[in-house]
Amino acid sequence: MIERTGTGLSFAKRMYAPRAIGTGLGFFCVMIGIAPLQPGGWVWALLLAHGFVWPHLAFQIARVSAQPYKTEQRNLVVDGFAGGCWAGVMGLNPLPSVIILSMIAMDKIAAGGWPLFMKTVLAQGVGIALGLWLFAPPLFPATTQAQMLACLPILLIYPMAIGMICYQVTVQLGQHKRALARLSQTDSLTGLRNHGAWQELLLREFARCRASTGSSCLALIDVDHFKQINDRHGHQVGDNILRVISATLSLHLRKHDPAARYGGDEFCVMLPDTTPGQAREVLERLRLAVEAFRDPALPHLNLSLSIGIAPYHAGITDAQAWLHAADMALYAAKRAGRNCIVLAPQASEPA
Template sequence: MIERTGKGLSFAKRMYPPRAIGTGLGFFCVLIGIWPLQPAWWTWALLALHGFVWPHVAYQLARLSKQPFRAEQRNLVFDGFAGGCWAGVMGLNPLPSVIILSMIAMDKIAAGGWHMLGKTFLAQALGIGLGLWLYAPPLFPPTSQAQMLACLPILLIYPMAIGLICYQVTVQLAQHKRTLSRLSQTDSLTGLINHGAWKDLLLREFQRCRRDNQANVLALIDIDHFKQINDRHGHLMGDDILRTLSAFLPTHLRKSDPVARYGGDEFCVMLPGVSVAQAEEVLERLREAVECYRHPELPEQGLSLSIGVAPFGGHLQSAEAWLHEADMALYQAKSAGRNRIVVAGRYGVMV
């Protein structure tokens, strides 16, 4: 069931359009190729069925299969076999036979690499042998001008169709890569930058500040008594409060101020280009907003924040030292009674 809704069905859908285009264009190419042989009516019927019905049947076979990926691989091998049959029926007429066989091989190697190409060549060889045995046409008849003209549409249109499909797959892969990259840097609960991505960002900002002598302020934020909230009201409520606070943070900061979940109930904020006083003002508004907030399901439960602030300074030798200063300031805020802001190196209290 996973494969039916996963890559197997997606693979079958991706091969459906090129097969329909290729067999439809190939119909006219083979039609002109076998016209001089005046085959029986049932040969024309088989050609029409292969050209205009088989692509839809192949897709349904894959779609309804419990293993659509394997079903589609069988369809691809049959494509090679059928193409070989028509090349054999034409007596290996050089131009239409080479075009049909090469176009089939082109999309098969695009779909399954060298392994699929090997299977396709074998299927084509069997098909050629069957076509030659059943019809015994004259070998390598000369290609007429009408046959050359009939080959032009498939020669021009089919490679462009394959190229367009490959381009679409490339675009989708690029989108998936960007999505995965974003998810790898995002905390799944809060949607904020996660711990690993934050450490990378902190290092880049530290290096930038040292290089350009830029002002920057780092803040660590902790939800006071969060463990008691979890113990009393359950982890689901605790998670909801974390999500609520995560939504609060960006609304009280600039778009240029990165916010991350550092771990548990602890958050990190960076305020580039501001003074300590400006950072304190911004963070104080955040602290007051959280203090006034009441969760709809817990109106009696108040929330408060302890915040440690560390401005960038030339004395700092590493990003870890900068983070350590913010952590020590946060520790001072908790020790001083919580629900307050403390700046590293200044152990006064701001409430």
């Protein structure tokens, strides 16, 4: 069931269009190729069915299958077998046979690489032998001008269709890659940056501050008595509180102030090009907003934040020292009674 709703069905959908285009265009190649042999009506009916019914039937077979990927792989081998049969019926007429067989091989390589290609070549060989045995046509008849003209559409259109499908797959893979990259940097609970992404951002901002004369601040934020909230009300309530805090961060911080969940109930905020006074003002609004929050389901639950701010200064030797300064300011806020903001001392101030 997982395969049916996932990559297997997606694979069958991806093969649907090139099969429909290929068999539809191939119909005219084969029609002109076998016309001189004056085959019976059942052969024409079979050719019509293969050209215009089989693509839709193959997709439905894969769609209702419990294993659509494997079923579609078998359908692709059947494509090769059918193409070989028609090449045999034509007596291996050079131009239409080569075009049909090569076009079939082209999309099989694109769909399944060399393993599928080898299976297809084997199926084509069996099909050719069967077509030659059943109809015993003249071998390698000369290709007429009409047959050449009938082959031009598939020669021009089909490679373009395969190229467009490969391009679409490449675009989708690029989108998936970017989405995975975002997920790898995002905390699944809060939607903020995660610890690893924050460390990269901290290193970049530290390097930028060292190279410029601007003022930036780093803040660590802790939810007061969060363990007690978890123990008293359960982890589901605790998780909801973390979501509330992250939403409040996004709402009250400026657009260019990135935030992250650093771990547990601790959050980090970077305030680029911000003075200590401006940083305190921004984070005070955040602290007041969290303090005023009330959960209708838990009206007696009060939330508060302890916040430590560390402005960048020339005395900070590396990014970890900057983070440590913010951490010490946070602990000072907790020792001061929590629900407050403490600013780390500047290089010129006594510790």
